Amino acid sequence: MAKQEKKTGKGPDPQEILNGFQTLRAEQRSLSSKLSEIELDLNEHKIVIETLKNVNDDRKCYRLVGGVLTERKVKDVLPVLVTNQGKLQELIDILTEQITKKGQEINDYREKYNISINFKNRNMDNSKEGSTPQAAESSRGNVLVPLQ
Secondary structure (H helix, E strand, O other), X not given: OHHHHHHHOOOOOHHHHHHHHHHHHHHHHHHHHHHHHHHHHHHHHHHHHHHHHOOOOOOEEEEEEOOEEEXXXXXXXXXXXXXXXXXXXXXXXXXXXXXXXXXXXXXXXXHHHOEEEEEOOHHHXXXXXXXXXHHHHHOOOEEEEEOO
16 A cells, blocks of 8 residues: 555656766766867867977978868968867866756756665675675676665
């Protein structure tokens, strides 16, 4: 009877809460992945800019544009790279802010639904309890527990 009362209540069921939490975490991981990718691009831009600063402006260089390698002069490419570097930095700042907001949203969600994350270390469990290998296998990984 207790299960029926929970289902007819106004709040979402534990599985919906868990799915919502996992969705938020996936969104945050996606933003973090994109941030890492853009930071790599920014570092590449910095290296190329530093290299081209020490080169004659009329020297040939090659630039990959849309999968096509084009021949240009340093004086044409360098300003574009500097502009792109600035835009990449702005994008990094925006993504960092979004990741922070998503983290706060996750924390608020955890507090709202009283979600506790239990991290279990298999080695610590074995040394403390002297448990069997079967017990260690069942305690592997992270467990999300919505507290009622």
